[in-house]
Amino acid sequence: MAERLLIKALHGGKNTKIITLNGKKMKKMPSTLERLPGLKILDLQNNLIPKVCPEISSLTQLTALNLGNNLLEEVPEEMKYLTTLKKLHLFGNKICRFAPGACDGLQNLILLNLNKNQLTWLPQEVSRLKRLKYLSINHNQLASIPRELCFLGNLSELQLNYNNLICIPREIGLLKKLQKLFLVRNDIETLPEEICELKKLRILDIAGNLIQIFPSGFQNLKLREFYSEGNPLFLKQPIIAAYKEDDVWSLQEITLRFIMHQLAEENPLLMHVLEWYPEVRNKISQEKICAVCEKPFLTPWLECVEFVPPPKSWKISRNLQLVPLRTFTCCHKCFIHRGRNLFAIAQA
Numbered sequence: 017m018a019e020r021l022l023i024k025a026l027h028g029g030k031n032t033k034i035i036t037l038n039g040k041k042m043k044k045m046p047s048t049l050e051r052l053p054g055l056k057i058l059d060l061q062n063n064l065i066p067k068v069c070p071e072i073s074s075l076t077q078l079t080a081l082n083l084g085n086n087l088l089e090e091v092p093e094e095m096k097y098l099t100t101l102k103k104l105h106l107f108g109n110k111i112c113r114f115a116p117g118a119c120d121g122l123q124n125l126i127l128l129n130l131n132k133n134q135l136t137w138l139p140q141e142v143s144r145l146k147r148l149k150y151l152s153i154n155h156n157q158l159a160s161i162p163r164e165l166c167f168l169g170n171l172s173e174l175q176l177n178y179n180n181l182i183c184i185p186r187e188i189g190l191l192k193k194l195q196k197l198f199l200v201r202n203d204i205e206t207l208p209e210e211i212c213e214l215k216k217l218r219i220l221d222i223a224g225n226l227i228q229i230f231p232s233g234f235q236n237l238k239l240r241e242f243y244s245e246g247n248p249l250f251l252k253q254p255i256i257a258a259y260k261e262d263d264v265w266s267l268q269e270i271t272l273r274f275i276m277h278q279l280a281e282e283n284p285l286l287m288h289v290l291e292w293y294p295e296v297r298n299k300i301s302q303e304k305i306c307a308v309c310e311k312p313f314l315t316p317w318l319e320c321v322e323f324v325p326p327p328k329s330w331k332i333s334r335n336l337q338l339v340p341l342r343t344f345t346c347c348h349k350c351f352i353h354r355g356r357n358l359f360a361i362a363q364a
């Protein structure tokens with residue numbers, strides 16, 4: 017059956033644009049592919065193919081390749097020849113690695129589907145897929161993602177559901193075009209502050225993780241849909257922490273607070289002098305803002321949680337009545353004068 021379809025395709029020669037050999041129990045790719053240089057779409061899903069044949073390098077016009085549900089063990093090196101490829105489906109294989117160089121030629125790839133494989137890590141080379149818009153790696157065993165993934169400036173949708181991720185890199189903030197982020201069923205404990213920089217993000221799904229609290233500024237995201245069920249989110253109830261009532265600061269903290277207050281008032285002398293002290297500028301760049309007095313400081317007096325209502329424009333899961341945000345207070349006096357929605361986080 018497969019042979020008959022292939023013979024027909026071969027008659028077409030250069031004019032054959034599409035070949036579909038879906039579910040034909042094929043154990044290898046047909047090497048006769050090299051006689052079809054005009055091929056644009058090659059669909060070989062649901063077969064028993066363990067390897068890609070070298071002849072694939074002659075398909076210089078191929079835009080879509082579907083090798084889903086086969087027996088591949090790696091993202092094949094031969095992919096590097098497919099410089100015109102836009103869509104690559106490799107779901108449902110046994111892929112546990114990228115062959116060296118596999119990403120080198122895929123500079124036009126827009127969609128990559130690696131769902132249901134056995135990947136535990138991704139190579140830094142994924143950053144070479146410069147045009148990639150849709151990346152889907154659901155149902156794998158990824159323990160981390162490389163920061164280089166965040167250099168894919170065109171990425172609009174990232175699906176990492178059902179993996180073993182414990183965190184996502186701070187560089188996530190670089191994905192300026194990201195609109196949809198799916199992180200369902202991982203082991204993520206905290207989201208980096210930089211997630212608040214994703215101005216285009218509209219759908220965020222973090223269901224089934226270990227998140228208790230969100231970074232401050234999270235409530236300003238312009239989300240349309242936000243799903244957070246199955247997380248041990250802080251609930252609004254007084255959390256009493258043991259704390260010291262007297263404020264004893266290091267000399268460094270006192271000095272830096274003084275400098276930061278002066279800078280906030282645009283003290284010209286200090287602004288000028290600071291140009292000569294990069295290490296002080298570096299310190300100051302890590303400043304936090306007190307949730308009560310809104311003044312800057314470096315060493316928090318107490319870590320707190322503030323509960324805010326989710327924005328009305330968000331479609332949310334039912335478990336989320338109030339969004340718990342990580343905030344800080346700068347001193348005992350501010351903590352005493354905190355609002356009704358602010359609580360200290362008890363240290364276990």
Ligand SMILES: [Zn+2]
Nearest residue numbers: 306309346350
């Ligand atoms: Zn304060």
